[in-house]
Amino acid sequence: MEIDKAIRECDDGRLKTKYNNAIYVIRRALALYSVQEVALSFNGGKDSTVLLHLLRAGCFLHEAEENNSGGNAADGGKTFPIRTIYFESQSAFPEINSFTYEAAATYNIQMDIIRLDFKSGLEALLKANPIRAIFLGVRIGDPTAVGQEQFSPSSPGWPPFMRVNPILDWSYRDVWAFLLVSKVQYCSLYDQGYTSIGSIHDTVRNALLCIRNSDNSEEKFKPAYLLADGRLERAGRVKKNSSLVCGKLSSISNGVKMENLNSGSMLTASIITVGDEILFGTVEDKLGSMLCKKLHSIGWAVSRVAVTRNDIDSVAEEVERQKSTDDMVLIFGGIGPLHSDVTVAGVAKAFGVRMAPDEEFEEHLRHLIGEKCSGDKNEMALLPEGITELLHHEQLPVPLIKCHNVIILTATNVVELDRQWDCLIELAKSNGILVLMDPFVSKCFATTLSDVEVAQPLSKLCAQFPDLYIGGYRRSREGPLVITFEGKDLSRIEAASQSLCQKFHAGAFSEIE
Numbered sequence: 001m002e003i004d005k006a007i008r009e010c011d012d013g014r015l016k017t018k019y020n021n022a023i024y025v026i027r028r029a030l031a032l033y034s035v036q037e038v039a040l041s042f043n044g045g046k047d048s049t050v051l052l053h054l055l056r057a058g059c060f061l062h063e064a065e066e067n068n069s070g071g072n073a074a075d076g077g078k079t080f081p082i083r084t085i086y087f088e089s090q091s092a093f094p095e096i097n098s099f100t101y102e103a104a105a106t107y108n109i110q111m112d113i114i115r116l117d118f119k120s121g122l123e124a125l126l127k128a129n130p131i132r133a134i135f136l137g138v139r140i141g142d143p144t145a146v147g148q149e150q151f152s153p154s155s156p157g158w159p160p161f162m163r164v165n166p167i168l169d170w171s172y173r174d175v176w177a178f179l180l181v182s183k184v185q186y187c188s189l190y191d192q193g194y195t196s197i198g199s200i201h202d203t204v205r206n207a208l209l210c211i212r213n214s215d216n217s218e219e220k221f222k223p224a225y226l227l228a229d230g231r232l233e234r235a236g237r238v239k240k241n242s243s244l245v246c247g248k249l250s251s252i253s254n255g256v257k258m259e260n261l262n263s264g265s266m267l268t269a270s271i272i273t274v275g276d277e278i279l280f281g282t283v284e285d286k287l288g289s290m291l292c293k294k295l296h297s298i299g300w301a302v303s304r305v306a307v308t309r310n311d312i313d314s315v316a317e318e319v320e321r322q323k324s325t326d327d328m329v330l331i332f333g334g335i336g337p338l339h340s341d342v343t344v345a346g347v348a349k350a351f352g353v354r355m356a357p358d359e360e361f362e363e364h365l366r367h368l369i370g371e372k373c374s375g376d377k378n379e380m381a382l383l384p385e386g387i388t389e390l391l392h393h394e395q396l397p398v399p400l401i402k403c404h405n406v407i408i409l410t411a412t413n414v415v416e417l418d419r420q421w422d423c424l425i426e427l428a429k430s431n432g433i434l435v436l437m438d439p440f441v442s443k444c445f446a447t448t449l450s451d452v453e454v455a456q457p458l459s460k461l462c463a464q465f466p467d468l469y470i471g472g473y474r475r476s477r478e479g480p481l482v483i484t485f486e487g488k489d490l491s492r493i494e495a496a497s498q499s500l501c502q503k504f505h506a507g508a509f510s511e512i513e
C-alpha cells in the first residue's frame with residue numbers, strides 16, 4: 001500500500017509516530033465498529049485529505065490482518081470501503097468542490113452528497129443507515145476541537161454517534177509533512193496561498209505567504225506548506241475581535257470600547273501570586289505591591305491580592321473565584337517546566353478546560369530554548385485549550401498568555417515585571433486588549449489627633465463622598481494617624497479634605513507625600 005510504504009520508508013521520526021498513532025486509532029475504531037457502521041466526513045480540505053489517505057492505509061492494514069493474507073493485493077487498496085459524506089454548500093470554493101469530486105473518482109469513493117446543515121444532514125443519514133461512528137479531520141487548535149478526544153461521542157442535541165478524530169494531535173507541520181511525503185494530491189488552493197479553508201465568505205489567502213514585486217505592482221503567494229511554523233495557519237480566516245480584558249463588562253456587552261467608559265465606571269482587578277516560597281517566608285513578594293501601583297496608575301482598583309500554594313487546586317480555586325468577581329485577574333509565579341510550576345494548569349482547571357499543545361507557543365519556546373524543548377514532550381507548550389490568546393510584543397521573547405480575563409505574567413522580578421507591564425500597556429493602546437481608565441489621584445494627610453476624635457467625622461465624610469476611597473492607617477501606634485483620599489476627580493478629593501480640616505482646629509492636618 002503506497003501510503004504506508006512512503007511513511008515507513010521516510011526518515012521523519014515525528015511523522016512516523018503521528019502516523020502510527022493515527023493508524024492505531026483507525027484500527028481500534030474498525031475493531032469496534034463494522035465497516036458498514038462507520039463513515040468518513042470528507043470536504044476536500046487538507047485535514048480531511050490526510051484523513052482520507054490514513055483511512056485508506058488503515059482499511060488496507062485492517063483487511064490484511066483480517067484475511068491474514070497480505071491484504072487485498074488485487075486492487076492495491078484502491079477501492080475505498082467506507083461510506084463518505086460530503087456536506088456540499090453554495091458557499092464552498094469551487095476548487096474545493098471539484099477536488100472533492102475528483103478525489104471520489106480517483107479513489108473509488110462512494111460519496112453521499114448532503115445538502116442540508118450538518119445536524120439535519122446527520123439526522124437523516126443516521127435514520128437511513130446503521131452509522132455509529134464518523135471519522136473527522138479535526139485537529140487541536142481548531143475551534144471545534146475544544147474538549148474533544150480521539151473518540152468523542154457527539155454532543156447533546158446531536159444525533160448519537162461517535163466522533164473519531166485520528167489526527168487530533170497533529171500539527172500544521174505534521175499535516176504537510178504527511179501530504180508531501182506520501183505525494184498525494186491536495187486541493188489546488190493550498191498552492192495559491194490558502195492555509196485553512198472555510199467558506200468563500202470568511203477565507204482569504206494567508207498574507208504571510210504573499211510575495212510582492214519590488215515595485216509593489218504584482219503580488220504572488222507561496223504554497224501553504226511553506227508557512228514555516230504553522231502558528232499562523234488561520235491568518236487567512238476573517239478574525240473575530242479579541243475580547244477586552246474585562247470580565248464583568250464583557251458579560252454585559254462584548255463591544256464596550258474604551259471611550260464608552262466614563263470616569264465613574266470602576267474596574268477591579270485581583271492579583272494572585274503563586275509561590276510556596278512566599279508562604280514559607282523565605283521570599284518576599286515584591287511584585288504584588290508593584291502591580292497594585294501599576295494598576296492604580298491606569299485607574300483600576302485592586303480588590304484582592306492573594307498568595308497561593310504551588311498546587312493546581314489552590315490556584316484553580318483562587319482563579320475561579322476572582323475571575324468572576326473581578327474584571328481582570330493578574331497571576332504570576334509557578335510558570336515553567338518544574339514539578340511545582342502548575343499555574344497554567346490551575347488556570348485551565350478554573351475554566352474547566354484541559355491543557356492542549358499550542359503550536360504557536362511551542363514555536364516561541366523553540367526559538368528561545370532551542371531543541372531542548374522538542375516536539376510532543378514539551379510540557380511548557382501546553383496551554384488551556386480553546387481560551388488562550390497569546391499577546392505578542394516585539395520586546396517580549398515569549399508572548400503573554402491571556403485566558404479570557406486572566407493574564408498570566410511570566411515575570412520573576414521587578415525588572416521583568418516592568419518590561420511586561422509596559423508591553424501590556426502598549427498593546428492596550430494599540431488594540432484595546434486592556435481598558436485604560438483615568439488614573440487615580442490621591443492626597444494624604446497626617447494628624448496627631450486621636451483615632452477616637454477623628455472616627456465620627458470621618459464616617460460622615462465617607463457617606464458624603466461615596467465616590468472616594470477615604471481610609472486611615474498608622475505608621476506606628478504612637479505616631480501620627482494618616483488619612484488618605486483616593487479617587488478619579490481631584491476637585492472632589494480637595495472638597496473632601498477641606499471639609500475634614502474645617503471640622504478641626506487650624507493646622508490639625510498637614511498634607512504629606
Ligand SMILES: Cc1cc2nc3c(=O)[nH]c(=O)nc-3n(C[C@H](O)[C@H](O)[C@H](O)COP(=O)(O)O)c2cc1C
Pocket residue numbers: 041118122134136144153154155158163
Ligand atoms: C460529521 C460531523 C459531526 C459533527 N458533530 C458535531 C457534534 O457532535 N457537536 C457539535 O457541536 N458540532 C458537531 N459538528 C459541527 C462542527 O463541530 C462545527 O460546528 C462545524 O464543523 C463548524 O463549521 P462551520 O464553521 O462551517 O459552521 C459536526 C460536524 C460534522 C461534519
Ligand SMILES: Nc1ncnc2c1ncn2[C@@H]1O[C@H](COP(=O)(O)OP(=O)(O)OP(=O)(O)O)[C@@H](O)[C@H]1O
Pocket residue numbers: 041042043044045046047048049051085086087088135136137138139142195196197198
Ligand atoms: N462540508 C463538510 N463536509 C464534510 N465534512 C466536513 C465539512 N466541513 C468540515 N468537515 C469535517 O470537519 C473536519 C475539520 O474541518 P476543517 O475545516 O478544520 O479542516 P479541513 O477542511 O480538512 O482543512 P482546512 O483546515 O485546511 O480547512 C474536516 O476534516 C471534515 O472531516
Ligand SMILES: [Mg+2]
Pocket residue numbers: 045196197198
Ligand atoms: Mg476546512
